[in-house]
Amino acid sequence: MPQMQLVKCTINGKATETTVDVRASLTDMLRNDYRLTSVKKGCEVGECGACNVIIDGECFNSCIYLAVWADGKSIMTLEGLIGPDGELSDIQQAFIDEAAVQCGFCTPGFIMTAWELLESGKEYTRDELRKLLAGHLCRCTGYENIINAVETTMKKRLGKA
Amino acid sequence: MAVGVSEKRVDAFDKVTGRAKYTDDLADKSALIVKIFRSSVAHGLVKSIDTSEAEKIPGVVKIVTCFDVPDRPIPTAGHPWSLDLGHQDIADRLLLNRHVRYYGDDVAAVIAQNEIAATRAVRAIKAEYEEYPFVLDPLEAMKDGAPQLHEKFGNNILAHTSYEDGNYEEAIKEPGLLRFEKWYDTPTVQHCHIENHICYAWEEAGKVNVVSSTQIPHIVRRVVGQALGIEWGKVRIVKPYIGGGFGNKQDALYEPLCAYLSTKVGGRLVKYDMTREETFACTRVRHAIRYHITTHVRPDGTFVAGRLEAFSNQGAYASHGHGIVAKGAGAYRQLYCYRGACKGDAYTIYTNTAASGAMRAYGIPQITFALESHVDDIAKALGMEPVALRRLNMMEVGYVDPFSKNENYFDSFNQCMEKGMAYLDYEKKRKEYANQTGPVRRGVGMAIFWYNTAVWPISLESSSCRMVLNQDGSIQLQLAETEIGQGADTVFAQMASETLSIPFENVHVISSQDTDITPFGTGAYASRQTYMGGFSIKQTALLLKSRLLAYAQNVTRMPVSSLDLVDGHIVNVNSGRALLSLKDLALEAFYNTDRSEHITAESTYQAKSNAYSFGCTFAEVEVDIPLCKVKILNIVNVHDCGMLINPALAEAQVHGGMSMSIGYGMSEQLLYDPKTGRPLNDNLLDYKLSTTMDHPHLEAQFVENYEPTSAYGTKALGEPPATSPAAALRNAILHATGVALDAAPMNPHRLFARFREEGLV
């Protein structure tokens, strides 16, 4: 029998618990146990960023994060950015408006990193944004519109656009 | 008016909320897991396989080996089927192979209850091989005595084609000609769609059903039927959202094997989710092509004779085969005008590497790198400006391709180049950077390209469309042309909205294709979507409109000839008055107790035309010579892809293509160990895909000339952006340093080697 362990954590604002196989990655748990399918698998070794989620305010590639480590943590996935009445967050809307979405597979991961940096309330230069977003690979966009979407949202939040 | 407007993508909401379902998101959790046991030799014959240890592992359901599969070779290329035997794709691989032809070839498949059991079983399988010598380089593979991959293809030559316009030997006799001759090399690169290939299969309702991350559901249906030896109607392929394809998924990849494995476990659901490493090493790659180009030029720069020899590395299996190098050879012949003669030879050669297949721009990135490098080498030798040399020789306005009947209607090249030069302040910088010394130098460079739209007359070109009226006057739109991230669904909705004159939001595109339901069409490739989809959408929309107006005749008691559909209303064309909304008409049509009719339209358009797409790249670089590094300061692509259906999405396509070509030129290359044939960098750490920090701002600009052959004035854009940036960067480095790099990628290793040869470091 596989070694199982209870994991209690907050996911997208809701206290949850489930018993997981200790061998599971956080990606496995979020996708399989919670059906949070915005968490994508692109490489499973932390190189592409498609499985990125926010844990206690910082971004992590959930593929190289054990599910049991999530015990006691607060996790946010893309699903958690949607408001109570289904409204989009500013950054999600910006991804639509700036044509920053193509195949959409890297999109959830990018948006979560964008969310983390936007929540800092800081103003970043475009080069700094490039560095902060560098943990995500995208083959469709050349990153151009993704950076535009993040920059536009940042400026709006800071009242500069 | 919906065409020409930057409407938001119809799939964007689902994609920014995580609602968009991709293959793995749809697979039932009960799926059995497939893992593949792969060859650990680059070439050999499997003598025996021992699965006894593997079968003991708890959770293993079944192991199928190369000794179990039918001897029925499969043609995997995502081409329309051809009724002409001589034009059918080469079938040269089995579901699992005893004769293994590359490191990682499919030898056996494990079906297990979970991933760990499957992985452990793969590790526990032992195979004995009779090892054969292997060959990685196409020129070596062509030699007598080289290891042979496929019996039918002597010297590993899958195909050799040639052409000669005029008489080359005569043409080069012209007195006073200067001769320029050089080799150019392009690398093996991989598509790197972020979603790996994945598919799952099960049997139901007398059919084998496959959900797959594919660009070409209807073609995959045929290939699965062929592979399993069953009627094509007994195969159903479903294509949900896919996380990029770029041509790799324009092939039947593992759908045939997955379908077959399901039939071996009583039709249970089996899922094959490839790893990134397998996607790199065991799907398809871009053909690495070596070119030998010779040009005979008058002292004033006029090209008199051109000679191309191209050697394309096919890898282990045919896949798209010779089509790629042949397409490049065709582009070579037309991009420039040779006053005397042009002669070409193209070879496609099997080697013991991953099979090469389709990849964004199908042979044109390769020839563009080689030819546009060559043209700059000539310009430099003649002391001419690269733009001037191109203007003197490039395809003339009014040129008609004798084969496809494509016509160069406009002065697109000059229009594009003018914009590119203006953006970069090119002419000023060209002079400013002419004579630099010191460790850090700047340069500007450019390159041009032309690209075909769709595949006529090489292959069938047809598209089918279905429109179904809803009770509220909106329509469902279905095509077999697939959304793979490029934005096809959105521009299709725009086109339908335009021709029907109904609001954009009243067109509901059914994004997913299901071969049981979706009308026939061949899928996403060859930059054909807007061009081909446009034909069938316009034709079907007009058909639907005629039916709507015919019904409206009953309701309005006015003749069809006096009616039109404008802004979602039936309008009297004489008075201009709106008589009733399409919604009211639809309700009538559905629920009228005297005359109920579900109004739909469906039609196929077969295109017998094609269209030249044109463009250029201008780039500015800074080369740090001691560090052997290139920084891209500015880069712009300018395209004439006809009219833009959705300018924002068009721009986004250009960004992605430029990014891919920057990687092609500067950093990407799949490497093989010369000692074992093993891929060395089959992961996203060691394969240098550009990150956000490796790009400058990507500037996309357009020249809009209405393409006369096209339903909405549009032509190829999906692939062309990936063609010219690499060569423009190469030419910018040449301008900066005086050093010609004749092989891509122009990474620090190569720069170091060349700078050392030139005494710069």
Place this chain on the structure above:
Amino acid sequence: MYDMKALYEAKSVPDAISLLQEHPGARILAGGSDVLVQLREGKLAGLEFVSIFKLDELRGVSLEQDGTMRILPLTSFSHVARDPIVNRCVRVLAEAVDKVGGPQVRNIGTIGGNICNGVTSADSASTLVAYDAVVEVTGPEGVRQLPISEWYVGAGKVALRPAELLTAILIKKESYEGYAGFYIKYAMRNAMDIATLGCSVNVKLSGDKKTVADARVAYGVAGPVPMRAKSAEEAARGKPVSEETVEAAAQAALADVNPRTSWRATKEFRLHLVEELARRALKEAINRAGGEI
């Protein structure tokens, strides 16, 4: 899913040590960015693991009374990078770890893991070597300290004994006070990459900023383990702040290194970089120390 035979989550440092004693073949799992990747590759498949990830007692940076900077091993790269003590005392270390991978990797990767895997390309390693860091390990026999020069015993091998755990990385006040450093990571990409060559240099200048009082030069990937370039240091120490001194030191570095040819880079290219990076890093470090070249 990771093919682990068993996972033991340590509750404290002593608990980790006893778990390691109870399960002699078990591997330590810290942030996992290295070990989990190897596990997936099959290299460590089927083994037992002791996870120390949740030991918050091993996170953080502090200054001891004597000015020694104490970095606890589970401190993530991103936390090291923005730690005020690190930025004040050894700014170049903050900069070096900020060049690791990308943001998510820097959030999970730990500075302790970075030196425990013994990898020559580790971005923190050359700087720690350059600053004569001291490694503190805790095991069944208690706590011991060893200079980082004795830590690396071979490619991928460090001086950890069975059931021992890295519990701190120390940089003494005399090692950093008055020094200014610069790290150059040379890689094929500007992010998400491992170093082709890494060079970390620090200098202390004379009061008038005219003389190099001390210089320390360290490399990653110039040999099987992170290493110091003593000849280069010798060539700079006590010499005037000048182009000539920098040049002499950069060339002298070639005598200290032993890079190899692999498919990642040729020896010739790495040697070229050894010299060029030393040149640039030395200049930058001197500039940061207030010298002018």
